[in-house]
Amino acid sequence: MWKIASVVPFFLFSLSAWAAAAFHVVSTVPGGGSTVTVAPTLFQITLNIAADPTTVDAADLTVNGIAANSVSLDVTDEILTFHYIVSPVTAPGLQTMDIAVSAIASAPPNSFGIQGFDSNFTFAAVPVPEPATLALLGIGLAGIAFARRRKLH
Numbered sequence: 001m002w003k004i005a006s007v008v009p010f011f012l013f014s015l016s017a018w019a020a021a022a023f024h025v026v027s028t029v030p031g032g033g034s035t036v037t038v039a040p041t042l043f044q045i046t047l048n049i050a051a052d053p054t055t056v057d058a059a060d061l062t063v064n065g066i067a068a069n070s071v072s073l074d075v076t077d078e079i080l081t082f083h084y085i086v087s088p089v090t091a092p093g094l095q096t097m098d099i100a101v102s103a104i105a106s107a108p109p110n111s112f113g114i115q116g117f118d119s120n121f122t123f124a125a126v127p128v129p130e131p132a133t134l135a136l137l138g139i140g141l142a143g144i145a146f147a148r149r150r151k152l153h
Contacts, residue, residue: 023106024048024115028097032119037126039087043068043097047114050077050107060103063088064095077107092125 029044030036043061051073059067061082068082089095097120102113 022048023110023112025099025117025119028119030121032097032121035122035124036089037124039089039123039125041084041087043082043084045080045082045099045117047078047080047104047106051080051114052105052107052111053077055103055105056080057103058082060099062098064090065098080104089123092123095121095123097121 024047025045026048027046030040043063045061053073056071056073058069058071060071061068063084066084066088069085070083072081072083073079096118099114099117101116104114105111106114
């Protein structure tokens with residue numbers, strides 16, 4: 001026969017373990033698996049429950065191993081925006097976002113550490129025409145306009 005005294009501590013431990021595992025990242029901007037064409041300086045992390053603002057630090061998020069310069073929280077403390085002065089995305093290809101296990105705690109009364117988080121996105125730089133190419137295009141268009149004007153007169 002089960003004794004209530006032995007079941008209750010087990011139940012409370014199980015509930016605590018579940019709640020700790022439940023504090024996690026729901027979504028990110030840029031999104032995991034997405035492709036961006038502009039090197040971002042802002043990274044938005046949405047959590048499933050509110051974070052304790054006293055446990056949130058700019059260094060909690062790293063992109064390509066580089067910590068953010070600052071972080072801001074929305075009014076619900078569920079959306080964290082990490083700011084970089086210069087984008088940590090410097091070369092085309094796969095980029096990595098990381099938050100260490102327990103780097104951020106959920107809001108009291110629970111204060112569980114966040115699950116570890118890592119996600120990837122791709123940076124695909126859009127080629128920018130060189131100034132010489134644009135100059136040749138401009139000269140060509142000016143020549144066409146001049147020839148047309150000359151033909152009309």
